[in-house]
Amino acid sequence: EAYKYFGLRVEISKKLKGHGWQVLPKRLIVERTFSWLNHSRRLSKDYELTIASAETLIKISHIHTLLNRL
Numbered sequence: 001e002a003y004k005y006f007g008l009r010v011e012i013s014k015k016l017k018g019h020g021w022q023v024l025p026k027r028l029i030v031e032r033t034f035s036w037l038n039h040s041r042r043l044s045k046d047y048e049l050t051i052a053s054a055e056t057l058i059k060i061s062h063i064h065t066l067l068n069r070l
Helices: 002-006 026-037 051-069
Strands: none
Touching: 026 051
16 A cells, blocks of 8 residues: 555565664664654554654654654
């Protein structure tokens, strides 16, 4: 459905091989972001009726995460 609405292709990634520090591909950054969003209890299930309310709660969750890091 992501491709139909947004033109995005979704693919499940595998663990990177290698040791030490390396630049993360964008897909791992996206996966990490989804992991951070799952810390918000309300975002762990799809309770919202509209996309606008879901987007607002995602923004609130990110603001909460950023404020905790200050």
